Amino acid sequence: MAASGGDCCAEASLIALIASSAGAVGIVESGLVPSLVLKLRTELEEIQELILETLTGTLRVEAFEALATGAVSIFKEKLGHVSVGIRSRAAQALMAISVPREGKDTILEEDVFPDLVLLLDDEDAEVRANAAGTIMYAAVTTPGKYAAINADAINTLLPLLSDDKSKVRLYAIKALTMLSEAPEGRRALLRHVSEFKERTTDSSPAVRRAAEIAVKVIEWKP
Numbered sequence: 001m002a003a004s005g006g007d008c009c010a011e012a013s014l015i016a017l018i019a020s021s022a023g024a025v026g027i028v029e030s031g032l033v034p035s036l037v038l039k040l041r042t043e044l045e046e047i048q049e050l051i052l053e054t055l056t057g058t059l060r061v062e063a064f065e066a067l068a069t070g071a072v073s074i075f076k077e078k079l080g081h082v083s084v085g086i087r088s089r090a091a092q093a094l095m096a097i098s099v100p101r102e103g104k105d106t107i108l109e110e111d112v113f114p115d116l117v118l119l120l121d122d123e124d125a126e127v128r129a130n131a132a133g134t135i136m137y138a139a140v141t142t143p144g145k146y147a148a149i150n151a152d153a154i155n156t157l158l159p160l161l162s163d164d165k166s167k168v169r170l171y172a173i174k175a176l177t178m179l180s181e182a183p184e185g186r187r188a189l190l191r192h193v194s195e196f197k198e199r200t201t202d203s204s205p206a207v208r209r210a211a212e213i214a215v216k217v218i219e220w221k222p
Contacts, residue, residue, distance in 0.1 A: 024057035033058055034069040041074060045083050052078070052089035059096035063103050071097060072106045079115045084124045091119060091130030098137040107138045113151040120156045120172075125165040132160060132171035136178055145182040154179055154188050161195050166204040173199060173207065177214040189218045 027033060036051050036058075043051065052075075059066055075097070078090035094112065097103040107113070112134075119131035135157070139148045148154075153175070160172035173196065179185035189196075196218065199211035 024061045027054065027058050028062045028065070031065075033062075033065040037066055037069040037071045037074060040078065045086060048078070049083070049085045049089055052086065052093050056089065056093045056096045059093060060099075063097050063100050066097060067102055067106055072103070072110050072112065076110055076112050076115055079112075079119060084122075084127065087119065087122065088124060088126040088130060091116070091127055091134060095130050095134040095137060098134050101141075104138050104141050104144055107134070108141070108143055108147055111147075113138070113144075113147045113153065117148075117151045117153050117156050120153075120160060125163070125168055128160060128163065129165065129167045129171050132157060132168060132175050136171055136175040139175065139178045142182070145179055145185065148175075148179055149182060149185055149188075154185060158192060158195065161199055166202070166207055169199065169202065169207050170204065170210055173210040173214050177210070177217050180214070180218045186218060186220075193218055 027036075033055070036055055039051055040048055055066065055071070072094070075090045075094045078086050079094075081087050081090070094107065094116075098107050116131045116134055116138075119127050122128050122131070135148050135153055139145045139153075157172045157176050157179075160168050161176075163169050163172065176185075176189060176196075180189045193215060196211050196214045200208055200215070202208045202211065
């Protein structure tokens with residue numbers, strides 16, 4: 001049963017205390033990750049946000065316990081949440097869990113790419129950035145590239161090259177660069193090289209570098 005009233009505040013305080021005192025490494029070593037993952041299905045919204053934020057830190061240290069507890073499936077559910085904060089943090093957690101190979105494979109198995117593509121049109125910049133970032137990491141594998149392409153990621157990512165937020169532009173460019181490594185992706189993106197070249201004069205140095213790399217990868221000929 002979800003916490004309520006004073007219990008909710010106590011639960012939030014406890015999680016915050018654990019996160020601040022133990023840190024990500026301490027939480028992993030204490031074996032708290034599985035219980036935190038499962039609480040995402042029972043706690044109130046404000047607690048869910050705190051749990052997702054805490055889990056993101058632990059996933060950068062160790063993702064296997066979360067994966068074994070079904071974290072990807074639960075994070076996927078939260079991508080469609082009405083709360084912007086929960087959507088954003090769920091996408092951020094997915095980005096963190098997609099770094100190891102096992103996370104990439106699980107994202108593919110759970111068919112998360114269509115949900116991520118939908119979030120690329122989200123009204124919130126952090127949600128868009130985190131969704132693009134997850135695609136960037138999860139599409140490293142060949143099956144991941146094709147899953148993203150089949151979910152129409154290329155057409156949905158392209159408008160983000162001119163997004164107002166540099167973080168969104170950066171992750172969109174990197175995700176598209178990853179997809180261009182598949183022959184089908186390269187063929188589709190060759191028609192848009194000029195859009196990448198425009199970003200080589202971007203106000204963000206990181207975006208400029210990413211765009212230069214993207215142009216080289218897309219135009220590469222065997």
